[in-house]
Amino acid sequence: MSAISVVNLTKRYGDHQALDGISLEVADGECVALLGPNGAGKTTATEILEGYRHADSGEARVLGVDPQNGDLAWRARLGIVLQTSRDLGDLTVREAVRHFARYYPSPRDPDEVIASVGLTEKTNARNDKLSGGQRRRLDVALGVIGSPDVLFLDEPTTGFDPEARREFWELIDALKAAGTTILLTTHYLEEAEHLAERVAVIASGRIIACDTPSKIGGRNSGEAIVSWVDEGGERSERTHSPTRLVNELASRFPGEIPDLTVRRPTLEDTYLALLDEHADNERNGAQS
Ligand code: ATP
Secondary structure, eight states: OOEEEOOOOOOETTTTEEEEEEEEEEETTTTTEEEOOOTSSSSHHHHHHHHHHOOSSEEEEEEEEEBBEEEEETTEEEEEEEOOOOOOOOBHHHHHHHHHTTTSSOOHHHHHHHHHHTTTGTSSBBOOOOOOOHHHHHHHHHTTTTTEEEEEEEEETTOHHHHHHHHHHHHHHHHHHTTTTEEEHHHHHHHHHHHHHHEEEEEEEEEEEEEOOTTTTGGEEEEEEEEEEEEEEEEEEESHHHHHHHHHHHHSSSSSSOOOEEOOOHHHHHHHHHHHHHHHHHHHHHOO
């Protein structure tokens, strides 16, 4: 059984179709990243799965339960890091984490969780005195304190410095190793590539592509970009057979090929190409 199952989900706000028939299965223990431009429908889809919003039609199941009918025992198996931080009044970091631990039947050790998000030095600081990135780390601590089976992360690392982001990835890697199912929304493609087994690209309320980060959008079979420098300046060529081109270049230059690089499309290149293709299809559809 999938930990998360979504079939043909739709949601409309006034005359705006925010979700236009989304279907997605997330296997037990899998991490799937939702990618997509601002306003694509990622938060709407996630919040329906968390039971915070109603879908207009379609089917959603999380741990086998329709989120609209989830009871407290079901909710205790979820960890949620929303896009915006919760209001924690004047609680310190430790007070907040201990407070939230009480809601769960088998919480993790609060001090261990605080350490795992790198906030030990701020244990006694009031939450409203934390920096933006530190506050976000506290949100993550509150999301994982209950040892969730399914963890929803909506742009969890916004405001993190690069070191904090790496530390966060280690924390998520550890949760994955323990079998936690994760639905991650992020605008950081490197993060999706590092953490997710599959990525789903959402645009205009629809999933336009879903595959492993290395295969999505034909990335693994896409053209390589070979660049070098010759007397005419910087050169670059797209090719399906980079080895042949490099051999050709090697015979042209007496020694090393100047500034040679061979690059496969990054996840970002592929993601942007998918969105361009989607925009072209929408335009052509609108014209016909
Ligand atoms: P972002 O990357 O900016 O977080 P998103 O993909 O999460 O975007 P959503 O927040 O799901 O996008 O919003 C999808 C669309 O629905 C947007 O056009 C948004 O303006 C609209 N929308 C979201 N919530 C509401 C609401 N409560 N009322 C009306 N429109 C809404």
